[in-house]
Amino acid sequence: MIYGIPKTYFFVSGFSEGYTRLNAFDGALLNAGIGNTNLVKVSSIIPPHSKEIRPIELPQGALVPTAYAYVSSNIPGEVISAAVAIALPTNEDQPGLIMEYTAQGHREEIELIARNMAREGMSMREQEVKEIKSISAEYKVKKIGAAFAAVILWQ
Amino acid sequence: MIYGIPKTYFFVSGFSEGYTRLNAFDGALLNAGIGNTNLVKVSSIIPPHSKEIRPIELPQGALVPTAYAYVSSNIPGEVISAAVAIALPTNEDQPGLIMEYTAQGHREEIELIARNMAREGMSMREQEVKEIKSISAEYKVKKIGAAFAAVILWQ
Amino acid sequence: MIYGIPKTYFFVSGFSEGYTRLNAFDGALLNAGIGNTNLVKVSSIIPPHSKEIRPIELPQGALVPTAYAYVSSNIPGEVISAAVAIALPTNEDQPGLIMEYTAQGHREEIELIARNMAREGMSMREQEVKEIKSISAEYKVKKIGAAFAAVILWQ
Numbered sequence: 185m186i187y188g189i190p191k192t193y194f195f196v197s198g199f200s201e202g203y204t205r206l207n208a209f210d211g212a213l214l215n216a217g218i219g220n221t222n223l224v225k226v227s228s229i230i231p232p233h234s235k236e237i238r239p240i241e242l243p244q245g246a247l248v249p250t251a252y253a254y255v256s257s258n259i260p261g262e263v264i265s266a267a268v269a270i271a272l273p274t275n276e277d278q279p280g281l282i283m284e285y286t287a288q289g290h291r292e293e294i295e296l297i298a299r300n301m302a303r304e305g306m307s308m309r310e311q312e313v314k315e316i317k318s319i320s321a322e323y324k325v326k327k328i329g330a331a332f333a334a335v336i337l338w339q
Numbered sequence: 340m341i342y343g344i345p346k347t348y349f350f351v352s353g354f355s356e357g358y359t360r361l362n363a364f365d366g367a368l369l370n371a372g373i374g375n376t377n378l379v380k381v382s383s384i385i386p387p388h389s390k391e392i393r394p395i396e397l398p399q400g401a402l403v404p405t406a407y408a409y410v411s412s413n414i415p416g417e418v419i420s421a422a423v424a425i426a427l428p429t430n431e432d433q434p435g436l437i438m439e440y441t442a443q444g445h446r447e448e449i450e451l452i453a454r455n456m457a458r459e460g461m462s463m464r465e466q467e468v469k470e471i472k473s474i475s476a477e478y479k480v481k482k483i484g485a486a487f488a489a490v491i492l493w494q
Numbered sequence: 495m496i497y498g499i500p501k502t503y504f505f506v507s508g509f510s511e512g513y514t515r516l517n518a519f520d521g522a523l524l525n526a527g528i529g530n531t532n533l534v535k536v537s538s539i540i541p542p543h544s545k546e547i548r549p550i551e552l553p554q555g556a557l558v559p560t561a562y563a564y565v566s567s568n569i570p571g572e573v574i575s576a577a578v579a580i581a582l583p584t585n586e587d588q589p590g591l592i593m594e595y596t597a598q599g600h601r602e603e604i605e606l607i608a609r610n611m612a613r614e615g616m617s618m619r620e621q622e623v624k625e626i627k628s629i630s631a632e633y634k635v636k637k638i639g640a641a642f643a644a645v646i647l648w649q
Binding site: 188189190224225226227228229230231232234249251278279281283284285297300301304305308309337 | 355357358359361362364365366368369374375376377378379380398399400401402
Binding site: 200202203204206207209210211213214219220221222223224225243244245246247 | 498499500534535536537538539540541542544559561588589591593594595607610611614615618619647
């Protein structure tokens with residue numbers, strides 16, 4: 185059901201050059217291993233007791249709830265990065281929080297900002313942080329490029 | 340099923356300061372009481388015979404179809420508002436329409452525009468309006484802030 | 495289930511004048527025959543063995559996964575167009591790809607670009623193209639207008 189609660193999650197990231205920005209986005213999804221699914225963008229919670237799994241091959245054309253960060257550029261030589269971070273609380277009956285961040289620049293800095301955002305969101309919830317996890321992608325644009333990072337929420 | 344038809348709905352609104360715009364959005368969701376769910380943005384119909392309920396505590400991490408208005412700003416002192424309005428038709432076999440509006444300015448004006456938009460949508464459907472309902476949130480930004488108003492479509 | 499896989503699809507397109515940009519969007523959906531549903535935007539795959547059907551009347555208020563292109567303008571006299579294209583592979587066990595494109599200008603050119611984008615996406619997948627299908631809408635703005643083209647993913 186759309187009202188269902190995801191039971192597992194995994195991280196993916198990718199980058200690509202493309203014929204247009206949307207083709208670059210598509211290419212980044214392919215590079216991330218999820219290019220043949222229908223992403224449904226969500227804001228951005230890890231349900232309590234949801235388990236991280238290794239990336240799996242999703243059914244082709246499936247509707248897939250995803251929290252994602254995406255950036256594209258058509259400036260040759262520009263470096264772009266996308267990152268997502270998860271903050272998980274010590275209290276395992278509470279949900280985790282996913283944050284997304286993108287910018288020009290290198291992945292280390294962009295990923296750090298996403299991690300800080302996730303930590304800050306736990307602080308707003310007055311939850312102690314057990315762990316922060318994150319992933320990022322960086323791309324130096326040739327003509328038109330994209331970078332993408334995501335948390336897939338799976339059943 | 341994603342193809343399912345929501346049976347109930349309720350209004351929420353909120354506002355927040357935040358570390359980044361996305362944290363302010365997250366804070367506004369928390370302030371609205373839905374910060375621990377996965378919102379799925381939809382365009383924007385109240386199914387016929389769907390009933391308004393009081394806001395309920397949604398399951399943590401659930402996928403929640405939502406029509407929402409969201410605005411953020413990083414201009415200290417700026418006043419921002421978000422509103423959603425529903426127009427319900429006299430003919431109860433016809434759907435209601437949700438409209439969203441955001442702008443700088445005070446909630447009364449922004450909410451009135453959302454209400455006019457919903458009324459106008461019923462007029463495009465050649466449906467007589469039985470009732471207009473709405474909600475809004477206003478926020479005066481300190482450093483980075485957000486305002487949020489939504490109709491949750493529930494089962 | 496949100497994780498379900500759409501089994502059929504159909505094309506729609508429409509355009510409208512409106513009281514605001516969102517009303518013009520709503521009007522374009524009405525003009526396209528899907529104005530009384532809750533569109534859930536997806537990125538953008540035709541599952542293998544999914545069948546094209548003629549446009550059907552969708553249940554009012556249903557949650558409907560849709561790949562769509564949307565453009566609006568408030569410049570009187572401006573011509574705007576929206577197009578979606580599908581590329582289907584020769585290998586029917588592989589998915590098709592939906593691409594969206596919008597711009598100022600006439601539908602023939604915009605639709606051609608969407609078709610080229612879809613072809614390019616098949617090329618990135620190293621899949622031979624069996625067929626390209628597309629639809630578009632064009633609108634000349636009076637005060638505020640919108641054009642819309644979509645592929646509805648249905649059960």
